[in-house]
Amino acid sequence: MRKKFSAKRLEELLFSVLMKASAVIVFGSLFVIIGTIIARGIGSMNLDMITKTPEGGYYLGKEGGVLNAIIGSFILTIAATVLALLISLPVVLYINIFKGKGSRLAVVIRMSLDFLWGIPSIVYGAFGFTIMMFFGITASLLAGIITVTLFILPIMARAMDEVISMVPHDLLEASYSLGATKYETAFKVATRQALSGIVSAALIAFGRGIGDAASVLFTAGFSDRIPLSLLQPAATLPLAIFFQLGTPFPEVQERAYASAFILTVLILIISILARFLTSRHKRNIIQ
Amino acid sequence: MFFVTVCCALLVLGMGLGLFIKAWPILAIKPLAEILFSEIWHPLKGEFGMFPFITGTLWVTGIAIIIATPISLLTAIYLSEYAPKRMLEFSRPFIDLLAGIPSVIYGVWGILIIVPLVKNHIAPLFGYISSGYSVLSAGIVLSIMIFPVIIHITVEVFQTVPRELREASLALGATRWQTVKHVLLRKALPGIAEANVLGFSRAFGETMAVLMVAGNMVKTPSSVFDAGYPLPALIANNYGEMLSIPLYDSALLLAALVLFIVVIFFNVLSRYILHRINLRIN
Numbered sequence: 001m002r003k004k005f006s007a008k009r010l011e012e013l014l015f016s017v018l019m020k021a022s023a024v025i026v027f028g029s030l031f032v033i034i035g036t037i038i039a040r041g042i043g044s045m046n047l048d049m050i051t052k053t054p055e056g057g058y059y060l061g062k063e064g065g066v067l068n069a070i071i072g073s074f075i076l077t078i079a080a081t082v083l084a085l086l087i088s089l090p091v092v093l094y095i096n097i098f099k100g101k102g103s104r105l106a107v108v109i110r111m112s113l114d115f116l117w118g119i120p121s122i123v124y125g126a127f128g129f130t131i132m133m134f135f136g137i138t139a140s141l142l143a144g145i146i147t148v149t150l151f152i153l154p155i156m157a158r159a160m161d162e163v164i165s166m167v168p169h170d171l172l173e174a175s176y177s178l179g180a181t182k183y184e185t186a187f188k189v190a191t192r193q194a195l196s197g198i199v200s201a202a203l204i205a206f207g208r209g210i211g212d213a214a215s216v217l218f219t220a221g222f223s224d225r226i227p228l229s230l231l232q233p234a235a236t237l238p239l240a241i242f243f244q245l246g247t248p249f250p251e252v253q254e255r256a257y258a259s260a261f262i263l264t265v266l267i268l269i270i271s272i273l274a275r276f277l278t279s280r281h282k283r284n285i286i287q
Numbered sequence: 288m289f290f291v292t293v294c295c296a297l298l299v300l301g302m303g304l305g306l307f308i309k310a311w312p313i314l315a316i317k318p319l320a321e322i323l324f325s326e327i328w329h330p331l332k333g334e335f336g337m338f339p340f341i342t343g344t345l346w347v348t349g350i351a352i353i354i355a356t357p358i359s360l361l362t363a364i365y366l367s368e369y370a371p372k373r374m375l376e377f378s379r380p381f382i383d384l385l386a387g388i389p390s391v392i393y394g395v396w397g398i399l400i401i402v403p404l405v406k407n408h409i410a411p412l413f414g415y416i417s418s419g420y421s422v423l424s425a426g427i428v429l430s431i432m433i434f435p436v437i438i439h440i441t442v443e444v445f446q447t448v449p450r451e452l453r454e455a456s457l458a459l460g461a462t463r464w465q466t467v468k469h470v471l472l473r474k475a476l477p478g479i480a481e482a483n484v485l486g487f488s489r490a491f492g493e494t495m496a497v498l499m500v501a502g503n504m505v506k507t508p509s510s511v512f513d514a515g516y517p518l519p520a521l522i523a524n525n526y527g528e529m530l531s532i533p534l535y536d537s538a539l540l541l542a543a544l545v546l547f548i549v550v551i552f553f554n555v556l557s558r559y560i561l562h563r564i565n566l567r568i569n
Contacts, residue, residue: 016464019364022365026358030385030388105292109292114558118553121492126306214390242495245398260391
């Protein structure tokens, strides 16, 4: 009896230690990753990095910065986020308000979104490439925008679906009883009620879009200049990191670390902003 | 709105079909088994054996799952069962952040920390010489990338296990760990399996981080310290030259199609598991 008791305690103690160690590994790795990128990148940061485009011989270690990639990433991802919003908002409203949460169409759409969510970004890149070839366009801002839109669409729609399906049924009934149409209820009542969630869904999708390299690798191309039209290739920040790190010159690799620092800071700002907006707007919601 | 909604649902089919059409030229002239199981990769000679890449992917993903499953599971148990409720809420943003870090950043970090670690410490410990760019490094980086996926779902599954079950077990004199082992884990097993399947499919298609640390040598890895060349890295690395060699683009898009099918298969599998749980609960 006594022996069993101690074995039981020993097991409890052992797993308690293992669990704490695992939690330390998980959260520790987050801090180590962000810490490493910041510590390594901040030393190579300078004003040129964010105010200049690559000049002649940049990839050999000469003057310049990654402004082309920063601007390219922003234009591409903002356009893709807006497009994805224009597609996913009607879809999510349609399945939740027009058809009802439990309808067969809603189930099918949720399932397809889950499938799409799971498909790796490189496959989106390859698919974007086939679309590009089909329409006969080369790697360009436009092709990149289309691919990233498709890639972030399921991420945004799923996050949005979660908040819109939480809109209380009573609120919709109240709107109908005042004589509002389904259209008005969807776009004026449900959308407003879920606004903070919609904004944070868009921000999450933006964060995923701006950080993804595999989807734009074939489609957006790369260019040392800031894109001036939709048909020009555009540089993106993740690809700039990848290419600079791939050069054999230490000076250029240093710039990859600085670019990684810029991207990490952007991602941190976006996720803090998303969280802040969500908590701030929660106060104005009719419960 | 109906039209847009239906288009959204058809996108999955469209993608599958688009990739299939582009992959067809190579499928039409070579048997699928030869492409998947041949070891000879010589695009210039028209040899497209994908076996080294498939084994590379399996090695990397396998290592990632072996590392990630126990650590994520123990963390999820800790957060859900042991830690104070506040800590669970407090930890959520950090888990989301871990999921939100771009894969290229994971790649940079892998090169800075994991590759030297494998090269200077882990490989010599086992008597191997390694450049550090290996399937092990890729597996370690990938495991961190799938922590949040597994933890998030597992914690959610644990929260659905009724409180009374735990209390009944504790009232019988079981310790907390015994309760976890005999009640919680048993009850949540299908959900845990689903979480790991999703983690696996996530790791399977991950590209940039793997591309940066796996070493990319066209050879079936014989140990974890060897370089590997997973399928997504193959696609990403060769996009530049694929239009200049006949059938090359077709072969690469076939690789994308393989990824697509495997990921969809795992998604269906996890859905099936979830369906089984729902049946059991009702």
